[in-house]
Amino acid sequence: MTVPLLPSRLLDESLRTVNVTQGQDAYGITRRALESIALSKASGARVLLKPNAGRLAAPASGIDTHPEVVAAAVDAFIEAGADVSVGDSPIAGVRSLEALEMCGIAEVVRQRSARLLDLDQRQPAIIDLPEGIAIRKLKVCADVLEHDLVVSNPVMKTHMHTGVTL
Numbered sequence: 001m002t003v004p005l006l007p008s009r010l011l012d013e014s015l016r017t018v019n020v021t022q023g024q025d026a027y028g029i030t031r032r033a034l035e036s037i038a039l040s041k042a043s044g045a046r047v048l049l050k051p052n053a054g055r056l057a058a059p060a061s062g063i064d065t066h067p068e069v070v071a072a073a074v075d076a077f078i079e080a081g082a083d084v085s086v087g088d089s090p091i092a093g094v095r096s097l098e099a100l101e102m103c104g105i106a107e108v109v110r111q112r113s114a115r116l117l118d119l120d121q122r123q124p125a126i127i128d129l130p131e132g133i134a135i136r137k138l139k140v141c142a143d144v145l146e147h148d149l150v151v152s153n154p155v156m157k158t159h160m161h162t163g164v165t166l
Contacts, residue, residue, distance in 0.1 A: 030072035043081030048147035052154045054090035059104030065155045067104035074112045087117030117143050
């Protein structure tokens with residue numbers, strides 16, 4: 001299997017930008033951060049928003065992505081004309097849909113008629129990396145390969161395995 005290439009129309013420099021905003025309104029600051037990105041390039045694209053819902057935690061607890069951050073991203077991409085899905089593959093022992101429900105993300109996705117995905121539901125795709133040196137095969141959630149653009153929506157926090165998630 002070959003890795004699908006991102007359509008050239010989506011390779012806009014603004015889609016590879018880090019924007020920093022501040023404030024108390026998670027929805028509002030997320031929308032402000034997204035304003036400087038050329039989301040119109042995503043019109044007609046299949047977009048997967050990948051929040052961090054790796055633990056069973058209450059909304060706005062700081063453990064998972066704030067549901068209003070996801071709501072703002074879903075709204076912005078839908079307004080740009082994208083076909084939006086939201087999904088995660090949490091830490092071992094945590095069920096994706098249960099975590100997405102508990103942290104409030106599932107509800108904001110349903111309110112917006114976007115698709116909610118359990119990225120662990122399907123068998124992963126195995127991608128050959130014939131040019132790879134340390135890694136020759138990669139296991140990827142099958143749903144990821146069916147999207148044109150994957151947007152990470154992490155929560156900024158310390159992490160026991162990687163030091164931080166950003």
